[in-house]
Amino acid sequence: MDAGRKDIDALIDLMAKLPGLGPRSARRAVLHLIKKRERLMSPLADAMKSVAENARECVKCGNIGTGTICDICASEKRATGEICIVEDVADLWAMERAAVFRGRYHVLGGTLSALDAIGPEELRIPLLISRVRDEGVTEIILALNATIDGQTTAHYIADELAGACTVTSLAQGVPIGGELDYLDDGTITAALNARKGF
Amino acid sequence: MDAGRKDIDALIDLMAKLPGLGPRSARRAVLHLIKKRERLMSPLADAMKSVAENARECVKCGNIGTGTICDICASEKRATGEICIVEDVADLWAMERAAVFRGRYHVLGGTLSALDAIGPEELRIPLLISRVRDEGVTEIILALNATIDGQTTAHYIADELAGACTVTSLAQGVPIGGELDYLDDGTITAALNARKGF
Ligand SMILES: [Zn+2]
Ligand SMILES: [Zn+2]
Numbered sequence: 530m531d532a533g534r535k536d537i538d539a540l541i542d543l544m545a546k547l548p549g550l551g552p553r554s555a556r557r558a559v560l561h562l563i564k565k566r567e568r569l570m571s572p573l574a575d576a577m578k579s580v581a582e583n584a585r586e587c588v589k590c591g592n593i594g595t596g597t598i599c600d601i602c603a604s605e606k607r608a609t610g611e612i613c614i615v616e617d618v619a620d621l622w623a624m625e626r627a628a629v630f631r632g633r634y635h636v637l638g639g640t641l642s643a644l645d646a647i648g649p650e651e652l653r654i655p656l657l658i659s660r661v662r663d664e665g666v667t668e669i670i671l672a673l674n675a676t677i678d679g680q681t682t683a684h685y686i687a688d689e690l691a692g693a694c695t696v697t698s699l700a701q702g703v704p705i706g707g708e709l710d711y712l713d714d715g716t717i718t719a720a721l722n723a724r725k726g727f
Numbered sequence: 728m729d730a731g732r733k734d735i736d737a738l739i740d741l742m743a744k745l746p747g748l749g750p751r752s753a754r755r756a757v758l759h760l761i762k763k764r765e766r767l768m769s770p771l772a773d774a775m776k777s778v779a780e781n782a783r784e785c786v787k788c789g790n791i792g793t794g795t796i797c798d799i800c801a802s803e804k805r806a807t808g809e810i811c812i813v814e815d816v817a818d819l820w821a822m823e824r825a826a827v828f829r830g831r832y833h834v835l836g837g838t839l840s841a842l843d844a845i846g847p848e849e850l851r852i853p854l855l856i857s858r859v860r861d862e863g864v865t866e867i868i869l870a871l872n873a874t875i876d877g878q879t880t881a882h883y884i885a886d887e888l889a890g891a892c893t894v895t896s897l898a899q900g901v902p903i904g905g906e907l908d909y910l911d912d913g914t915i916t917a918a919l920n921a922r923k924g925f
Contacts, residue, residue: 534791534792534798536774536777536778536781536782536793537778537782537791539774540771540774540775540778543767543770543771543774544771546767547756547759547760548752548755548756548759549747549748549752549755549756550747550748550756553908554746554747556817556820557746557747557817558745558746558747558748559778560791560815560816560817561745561746562745562775562778562779563778563779563782563791563816566778566779566782567779569741569744570775570778570779571776571779571780572741573738573741573742573775574772574773574775574776574779575772575776576734576737576738576741577738577760577768577771577772577775578769578772578773578776579734580734580735580738580757580760580761580764580768581760581761581764581765581768581769581772582769583734584734584735584761584764593732593735593758593761594732595734600732617758618758618761619754619755619758622754710751
């Protein structure tokens with residue numbers, strides 16, 4: 530094998546580490562990229578490099594952006610009194626696609642899990658508690674996945690914030706065992722509008 | 728949206744153009760990359776850039792490599808008298824994984840197709856005919872997919888080369904309607920060993 534084939538194999542191995550791609554689909558993807566190396570592969574490499582160098586977590590909410598503070602936290606158009614709690618950035622994106630929530634977010638970075646020894650300190654929970662205290666938050670909307678760990682986490686946060694602000698949760702429309710990022714925009718909208726005291 | 732989010736959206740759009748990835752799996756892949764930007768995203772961008780800049784088709788056989796001539800065509804260890812005909816590079820890779828064929832290859836770049844107006848000139852068929860004439864080829868092994876277009880192409884090539892050399896084809900083990908790149912190595916080995924006159 531010459532250096533070229535080794536480079537291609539290295540690329541396939543890296544591609545195969547992406548979620549949803551195995552060795553076979555990674556090979557297919559790489560061949561497709563090589564066929565379209567000027568119109569797809571080079572722009573993709575450049576876009577990836579740029580995002581790798583510039584993307585960072587917002588120090589306030591955990592969203593992905595390029596600055597210290599993300600565009601949502603920095604926007605004056607977003608209500609400061611309402612914070613929507615999500616497990617990860619994919620869920621924040623799903624909420625934003627529904628375009629129904631006009632407040633701000635807080636990305637936990639996962640859920641509490643006794644099995645995986647993930648406690649509040651491993652998540653962005655202490656930061657949430659200081660945000661509620663410091664930012665004049667009046668309502669926390671729990672938009673966690675309807676899984677056991679998601680609901681355990683929701684209860685924990687509701688207990689911690691009891692008395693500090695109103696705590697609601699997405700209600701109608703989230704199927705049992707379902708994950709937010711799989712829902713259509715209409716379902717998310719309905720669930721937000723029908724939110725209830727937690 | 729700040730510039731960062733626009734960059735991320737552009738990256739997601741490019742990723743969604745890969746075979747097997749839709750918008751949702753592209754979003755998941757990009758978030759995964761951002762989480763692992765130093766250990767996965769940067770190396771992947773670099774590997775992609777390098778392959779985009781260096782990969783090219785072998786002028787002889789159509790395989791992908793970095794030089795004008797690929798490593799297989801350049802190797803003195805590969806028999807010059809036998810050429811295995813495949814539709815595309817994925818099939819060549821599948822044959823190489825089986826590690827049973829020690830000759831050289833010829834990548835057609837597709838199959839004849841009346842429907843898509845693909846004739847011999849659109850494929851690497853004229854080049855094959857001159858290779859057989861110039862390289863002292865004694866046997867052509869047809870390893871085309873068992874599809875209607877694949878078999879039409881096989882018959883066309885067999886007719887063109889009648890009298891010039893022995894023409895065989897992979898036989899036993901290739902399922903009807905099956906594609907080479909989906910087969911396991913053992914099946915490919917059995918099919919090659921049981922090849923018959925075409
Ligand atoms: Zn933020
Ligand atoms: Zn070659």
